[in-house]
Amino acid sequence: xxxxxxxxxxxxxxxxxxxxxxxxxxxxxxxxxxxxxxxxxxxxxxxxxxxxxxxxxxxxxxxxxxxxxxxxxxxxxxxxxxxxxxxxxxxxxxxxxxxxxxxxxxxxxxxxxxxxxxxxxxxxxxxxxxxxxxxxxxxxxxxxxxxxxxxxxxxxxxxxxxxxxxxxxxxxxxxxxxxxxxxxxxxxxxxxxxxxxxxxxxxxxxxxxxxxxxxxxxxxxxxxxxxxxxxxxxxxxxxxxxxxxxxxxxxxxxxxxxxxxxxxxxxxxxxxxxxxxxxxxxxxxxxxxxxxxxxxxxxxxxxxxxxxxxxxxxxxxxxxxxxxxxxxxxxxxxxxxxxxxx
Amino acid sequence: xxxxxxxxxxxxxxxxxxxxxxxxxxxxxxxxxxxxxxxxxxxxxxxxxxxxxxxxxxxxxxxxxxxxxxxxxxxxxxxxxxxxxxxxxxxxxxxxxxxxxxxxxxxxxxxxxxxxxxxxxxxxxxxxxxxxxxxxxxxxxxxxxxxxxxxxxxxxxxxxxxxxxxxxxxxxxxxxxxxxxxxxxxxxxxxxxxxxxxxxxxxxxxxxxxxxxxxxxxxxxxxxxxxxxxxxxxxxxxxxxxxxxxxxxxxxxxxxxxxxxxxxxxxxxxxxxxxxxxxxxxxxxxxxxxxxxxxxxxxxxxxxxxxxxxxxxxxxxxxxxxxxxxxxxxxxxxxxxxxxxx
Numbered sequence: 001x002x003x004x005x006x007x008x009x010x011x012x013x014x015x016x017x018x019x020x021x022x023x024x025x026x027x028x029x030x031x032x033x034x035x036x037x038x039x040x041x042x043x044x045x046x047x048x049x050x051x052x053x054x055x056x057x058x059x060x061x062x063x064x065x066x067x068x069x070x071x072x073x074x075x076x077x078x079x080x081x082x083x084x085x086x087x088x089x090x091x092x093x094x095x096x097x098x099x100x101x102x103x104x105x106x107x108x109x110x111x112x113x114x115x116x117x118x119x120x121x122x123x124x125x126x127x128x129x130x131x132x133x134x135x136x137x138x139x140x141x142x143x144x145x146x147x148x149x150x151x152x153x154x155x156x157x158x159x160x161x162x163x164x165x166x167x168x169x170x171x172x173x174x175x176x177x178x179x180x181x182x183x184x185x186x187x188x189x190x191x192x193x194x195x196x197x198x199x200x201x202x203x204x205x206x207x208x209x210x211x212x213x214x215x216x217x218x219x220x221x222x223x224x225x226x227x228x229x230x231x232x233x234x235x236x237x238x239x240x241x242x243x244x245x246x247x248x249x250x251x252x253x254x255x256x257x258x259x260x261x262x263x264x265x266x267x268x269x270x271x272x273x274x275x276x277x278x279x280x281x282x283x284x285x286x287x288x289x290x291x292x293x294x295x296x297x298x299x300x301x302x303x304x305x306x307x308x309x310x311x312x313x314x315x316x317x318x319x320x321x322x323x324x325x326x327x328x329x330x331x332x333x334x335x336x337x338x339x340x341x342x
Numbered sequence: 343x344x345x346x347x348x349x350x351x352x353x354x355x356x357x358x359x360x361x362x363x364x365x366x367x368x369x370x371x372x373x374x375x376x377x378x379x380x381x382x383x384x385x386x387x388x389x390x391x392x393x394x395x396x397x398x399x400x401x402x403x404x405x406x407x408x409x410x411x412x413x414x415x416x417x418x419x420x421x422x423x424x425x426x427x428x429x430x431x432x433x434x435x436x437x438x439x440x441x442x443x444x445x446x447x448x449x450x451x452x453x454x455x456x457x458x459x460x461x462x463x464x465x466x467x468x469x470x471x472x473x474x475x476x477x478x479x480x481x482x483x484x485x486x487x488x489x490x491x492x493x494x495x496x497x498x499x500x501x502x503x504x505x506x507x508x509x510x511x512x513x514x515x516x517x518x519x520x521x522x523x524x525x526x527x528x529x530x531x532x533x534x535x536x537x538x539x540x541x542x543x544x545x546x547x548x549x550x551x552x553x554x555x556x557x558x559x560x561x562x563x564x565x566x567x568x569x570x571x572x573x574x575x576x577x578x579x580x581x582x583x584x585x586x587x588x589x590x591x592x593x594x595x596x597x598x599x600x601x602x603x604x605x606x607x608x609x610x611x612x613x614x615x616x617x618x619x620x621x622x623x624x625x626x627x628x629x630x631x632x633x634x635x636x637x638x639x640x641x642x643x644x645x646x647x648x649x650x651x652x653x654x655x656x657x658x659x660x661x662x663x664x665x666x667x668x669x670x671x672x673x674x675x676x677x678x679x680x681x682x683x684x
Contacts, residue, residue, distance in 0.1 A: 159501065162663050166632035212605045212627055245587075246607060263554045265588060285554055290508035321504050 004136045007068045008199060010313055011236035011257040011279050019304060019312050020067040021336040022139070023329065024240075025319030026060035027072045030329060033059050043088040047073050053124035054131055061136055064330045065337075068136050068200075069128065071193070073121055075143030075204055078185055079152050081117035082109050086151075099155030101167070103174055109152075111181050114188045121189075122196035129197035140198030142190055142227075144205030144241065145182040146220035149175065152182075161207055168219055175219070183223040187230040194234045202238040202260070203227055209243015216247050221254070228254040238281060242318060248273035262317035263288075267306040281313040284332065289316070289324040293331045300335035309341040346478045349410045350541060352655055353578035353599040353621050361646060361654050362409040363678040364481070365671065366582075367661030368402035369414045372671060375401050385430040386422075389415050395466035396473055403478055406672045407679075410479050410542075411470065413535070415463055417485030417546055420527055421494050423459035424451050428493075441497030443509070445516055451494075453523050456530045463531075464538035471539035482540030484532055484569075486547035486583065487524040488562035491517065494524075503552055510561055517561070525565040529572040536576045544580040544602070545569055551585015558589050563596075570596040580623060584660060590615035604659035605630075609648040623655040626674065631658075631666040635673045642677035651683040 002008070006020035028034060034056060037046060046052045056072040076094055080086045087095045100106060115122070128138055151157075153164040168175040190201050208220050224239055231237050232255050239251050240260025251259055252274045259278055261270045263285040270280055284303055289296060304314065314336040320329060344350070348362035370376060376398060379388060388394045398414040418436055422428045429437045442448060457464070470480055493499075495506040510517040532543050550562050566581055573579050574597050581593050582602025593601055594616045601620055603612045605627040612622055626645055631638060646656065656678040662671060 160629060160663070162629040162632065162665070165627070165629035169630060169633035169637060209606065213608055215627070243585075243606065246611070264551065264585065266555055269588070285507075285557070287502060287504040287507035288511060290504065291511035295511060321502070323504070 002134050002137055002199070004067055007137050007139075007313060008236060010311065011200060011238070013277070013279065013311060015310060019307075019309075019314050019336055019339065021314040021333050022066040022068040022070065023060070023064075023316050023320050023332070024070075026064065026066055026070065026329075027056045028320060029322035030320055030324045030326060031059055031063060032326070033063065038090070043074070043090065047077060048120045050120060050124040050127045054127045057124075057128050057138075058131060061132070063326065064333050066136070066333055068139050069132060070139040070202075071121070071125060071128065071141060071198070073124070073141070075141070075148060075206075076151060077118060077121065078142060078182065078189060079148055081112045081114065081189075082181065082185055083112070084109065084152060093157040094151060096151055096155045100152050100178060103171075106174060106178060109178070109181060111184045111188075114185065114192050118189060118192070122192055125193055125196035125198055137199035138197060139238075140190060140193035140201040142186045142201070142203060144203050144208065144220060144227075145179045145186065145223040146211070147205050147207045148182050149178055149219075150207045152178070161210055165210070168215075179219065179223050183226050186227055190227065190231050191234070194231065198235065200236045200238065200257075201231060202240060205239070205241035205244065208241030211244075213246045216241070216244055217250065220244075221247060221250060224251070225254045228256050232256065240281070245270070245273065249275070252278045258313065260315070264317070267303070271307075276311075279311045279313060280307065281315050283317040284315070286316045286318050286321050286324075289320065289328045289332060291328075293328060296328060296331050297335045300332060301339060304336065304339045304341070344476050344479055344541070346409055349479050349481075349655060350578060352653065353542060353580070355619070355621065355653060357652060361649075361651075361656050361678055361681065363656040363675050364408040364410040364412065365402070365406075365658050365662050365674070366412075368406065368408055368412065368671075369398045370662060371664035372662055372666045372668060373401055373405060374668070375405065380432070385416070385432065389419060390462045392462060392466040392469045396469045399466075399470050399480075400473055403474070405668065406675050408478070408675055410481050411474060412481040412544075413463070413467060413470065413483060413540070415466070415483070417483070417490060417548075418493060419460060419463065420484060420524065420531060421490055423454045423456065423531075424523065424527055425454070426451065426494060435499040436493060438493055438497045442494050442520060445513075448516060448520060451520070451523060453526045453530075456527065456534050460531060460534070464534050467535055467538035467540055479541035480539060481580075482532060482535035482543040484528045484543070484545060486545050486550065486562060486569075487521045487528065487565040488553070489547050489549045490524050491520055491561075492549045494520070503549055507552070510557075521561065521565050525568050528569055532569065532573050533576070536573065540577065542578045542580065542599075543573060544582060547581070547583035547586065550583030553586075555588045558583070558586055559592065562586075563589060563592060566593070567596045570598045574598065582623070587612070587615070591617065594620045600655065602657070606659070609645070613649075618653070621653045621655060622649060623657050625659040626657070628658045628660050628663050628666075631662065631670045631674060633670075635670060638670060638673050639677045642674060643681055646678065646681045646683070
């Protein structure tokens with residue numbers, strides 16, 4: 001039994017006493033307690049050791065008082081489980097030294113047994129659930145197939161992911177084959193997260209906003225739809241395709257319970273696009289947490305007012321920045337908790 | 343007298359026999375003829391030597407057959423003229439080793455006499471106009487004040503420009519002082535470009551899309567408006583704020599003749615937001631030029647159909663990528679020229 005189920009009730013469209021709040025990347029580099037563990041253990045060591053993943057996942061619940069925990073992990077554990085080498089070099093970003101470029105490269109990739117390859121994630125979830133002891137719900141997550149393809153083909157971060165796009169534009173059949181393999185893996189992965197105890201799951205399409213509306217439908221949403229279909233009956237499902245404001249209507253039509261939005265769309269317009277039967281999550285500019293605390297408080301109030309009561313989860317519009325002071329993060333969370341809709 | 347004034351007539355809303363076409367960064371790294379000069383001369387040497395700037399500006403007119411030339415230069419010549427050191431390290435991006443962080447730093451910046459500091463640009467324009475000999479119009483340009491502030495404060499490229507944003511959020515008075523100085527310089531700079539012979543000017547707000555709608559109005563559009571006001575009676579003016587789809591209506595209200603849009607908004611919706619009294623420019627995904635030529639041709643036709651006849655300038659939604667084959671760029675231009683609206 002959850003003591004604080006604001007997030008889940010809001011996702012299901014129920015009336016709640018106040019707006020729930022969490023922050024993307026809330027278990028991260030702005031927390032000194034996280035930095036201590038980051039000094040001592042490598043990135044994948046932290047992901048793969050259930051005790052470490054658990055400790056990191058719980059830090060923001062204890063320190064900043066968010067209404068949900070989100071599993072500490074990375075979207076790139078899926079390409080790794082599918083057979084690709086992934087290096088995560090701190091403050092340089094991910095590198096996949098042997099990216100997918102041709103049909104031959106595709107033979108190196110498989111749809112794995114997730115219990116064998118990603119069992120450490122499910123162990124972490126079980127431990128986190130035990131340690132949380134019902135305080136707040138736990139969010140599981142995975143990357144959207146398009147975003148994972150970006151890394152698997154480009155081999156590293158990019159402003160434009162033009163090599164990943166060129167792969168899709170010149171070898172569409174191969175691209176769709178890879179996207180389907182990622183989708184099948186992701187469905188099994190998220191179902192196993194739910195089985196292990198995740199109360200809700202979020203699909204992160206960090207690079208969905210690089211695509212035209214037509215390409216987003218063809219290369220991204222088509223696969224997100226399959227994932228939502230497979231999971232939505234088990235737990236509430238949140239889709240966050242950063243920058244893909246143009247497809248809020250078709251994302252809402254997937255049957256997802258929540259849609260993440262970034263700060264470049266006004267809440268009123270997002271609501272108009274997405275319709276009334278879905279919860280919106282967002283959309284504070286992460287850089288605004290660098291403002292003085294009174295400015296943060298004022299802008300949080302304006303944001304909550306603009307979303308109106310109900311069907312809203314307060315969050316940032318993207319991950320919290322590493323240089324945000326902890327008391328600014330706490331001010332954000334507290335301002336949401338203190339707000340009363342008039 | 344211009345032999346090809348399709349671009350200017352389209353900007354003024356006149357009916358033309360076909361849609362004009364040019365490409366952002368058309369004088370750039372995808373052209374082998376440009377790479378020869380890039381090997382021999384440093385970046386600012388190419389900008390500051392009128393003969394080189396002229397040769398580079400004319401290359402795409404001769405090689406890919408675009409309907410307009412755009413001055414070869416860089417938006418960062420303005421911060422340079424204002425007193426900041428700017429280093430342009432090839433394939434690494436710009437570095438400003440002494441960025442603006444405090445009120446003391448601001449004392450290093452001035453609103454310069456543009457004839458003294460940027461005279462080489464006006465000399466280049468005069469030479470280009472002579473060499474073009476009326477074949478096509480010449481587009482002058484400048485960066486929008488917000489985008490220039492991003493570099494002047496952050497000191498280098500960034501995905502989020504969070505230091506530039508933090509500067510504005512924590513020291514708003516200082517930020518507005520700097521934005522006004524950039525604006526005053528830019529107005530003098532663009533007026534002098536027009537005096538030297540530029541037939542139209544484009545204002546590039548490359549990082550406008552990083553701001554929320556409210557911040558875009560406050561930190562960017564307020565200053566773009568002043569620039570458009572000062573220039574629009576002299577020549578047609580194009581505003582391109584990449585990603586700022588949410589403010590197409592208020593950008594149209596500046597009185598600009600043209601608005602650039604990127605590929606993440608459907609032409610029909612951009613037209614709805616911007617209204618009918620302005621020319622739209624765009625919006626082909628630059629990465630799509632890496633597709634096979636028949637795909638490029640098909641997608642160009644679909645784009646032109648979606649914009650409909652009149653009040654449209656065909657262009658990319660951002661700069662052409664360095665790895666685009668020249669015959670793909672030419673296929674893009676030719677496909678526009680051959681299209682007939684049914």
